[in-house]
Amino acid sequence: MEVGDYVLIALLVGALILATVAVLGERHGTCSREPFATFGGDVAGLTLTSLGNQALDSAPTTSEVKDHYKKLLLFADADIRKQGTKGLRILADLRNRLFDRPDFRDDLTVEDFLRNYPDWLPPLDPTIQEQPPTDSEAVLAELRILAYLQRYFPQESIVDEQTGSTIRNLVEDIGRRFVFKDGETVQLRDDFLRQPLIQGWVNPIARP
Secondary structure (H helix, E strand, O other): OOHHHHHHHHHHHHHHHHHHHHHHHHHHOOHHHOOOOOOOOOEOOEOHHHHHHHHHHOOOOHHHHHHHHHHHHHHHHHHHHOOOOHHHHHHHHHHHHHEOOOOOOOOOOHHHHOOOOOOOOOOOOOOOOOOOOOHHHHHHHHHHHHHHHHHHHHHHHHOOHHHHHHHHHHHHHHHHHHHOOOOOOOOEOOOOOOOOOOOOOOOOOOOO
């Protein structure tokens, strides 16, 4: 076999490897499909593997993410009213992944958790006191919100208007409700989405 034949074979093998890598890359997606880093802290009734798979592979629909945000608000409101810290810990984790602010706004009050409840969310039933979500539901709600933003935010300009509006509403309401004062602009982190949003995630209410 001539030297030229060996070179041709090497080139063909290299091309095959590159093609295989490209196909695998498409299957796993870009930044929004990167594997998440280590998880920690069990959630009752859910394994860490199932949490990771749900967040990574099955981002909620627009209607589903609205329900998840409603659950998170209800949980945080009920928890803060009984002087708990679980709701704040989940919200703090969400805050840190979205915004460059180390604390909640200093004028945040208990009433602010549900004050001016968003009209784009499933409505609250004024005739009953809605049952607060469980710890597991609240933690899963944060993961699903992050998964939704991970999947759709990079393509906000090309997704349908309902999804684009919900992305803007989510970011604005979380920032305005808990982090930024009146008159301040809600601003995402400078490095937002440079790594997966659940990179290094640990169950916020399972931490010591």
